[in-house]
Amino acid sequence: MPGPSKEQFVAAQKARAAALYSLFETGFKGFEKLVQLNVEATRASLAENQAVATEAVSVTSPEAFFTLQSRQTQASNEKLQAYWRHVNEIMSEAGSEILATSEKQIDEYVRQSQAFFENLFRNAPAGSEALVSLWKTGFGAARDAGNATYENAKSAARQAVEVIDKADKTVSAKA
Incomplete structure (x- = not known):
């Protein structure tokens, strides 16, 4: 009974390794996007905090100070919600890409396994x-x-993606 050849076995192992690294690459792209988002958010936050501190130092009355503080609190809440929406988008996109890649790889593996056993x-x-x-x-x-x-x-x-989307919509609606 002839079995699979050495070349077929090596080719299958190479394909599995390539598929695994494809998943790693997809996950890493999502990680890169999160890092970039955090760098941009930190840069913007530093600039905004400097502007607010400069404005706070020049405030002459308690009413103006409390108005500034109230305005900044509202702006911070909006920015935080926008940040988490971006995080959710990145995670959903990465999850969808990983799921799609996994589905293709599993389908191919099942097809090859069935052909091998047949x-x-x-x-x-x-x-x-x-x-x-x-x-x-x-x-x-x-x-x-x-x-x-x-x-x-x-x-x-x-279901996890749906829960995240629903939570994001709930937070956005309350804002």
Whole structure:
């Protein structure tokens, strides 16, 4: 019974490694966006704080000081909400990209596995029909269990994204 060739095995391992690093790269792109957002937010915050401090020093009455403080509190709340909306967008985008990439890779892996086992079963020696039937049943059950686990994980990921989106909309609506 001929099995997979060494070249096929090496090619499959290379494909899996490339797929894994593709996921890492997608996650890292999201991380880079978060870092860039934080750098920009920090830069803007420093500039705004300097302007507010300069204005606070020149305030001549308590009423003007409290007006400035109230205005800054409202502006800070709006900026904080905008910041978290950006974080949510980045995380949702990265999560969607990772989910889409994972789906493609899992589909390809399942397709290749099925083709491998079908080829293996087709080339089984005569008289091994009972063993082949047992293996098919076992692999079918494993495939079904894997599909169920995959669907549950996909559903949980989608629900998490929906919860984050709903929380963002709730916070935005209260503002």
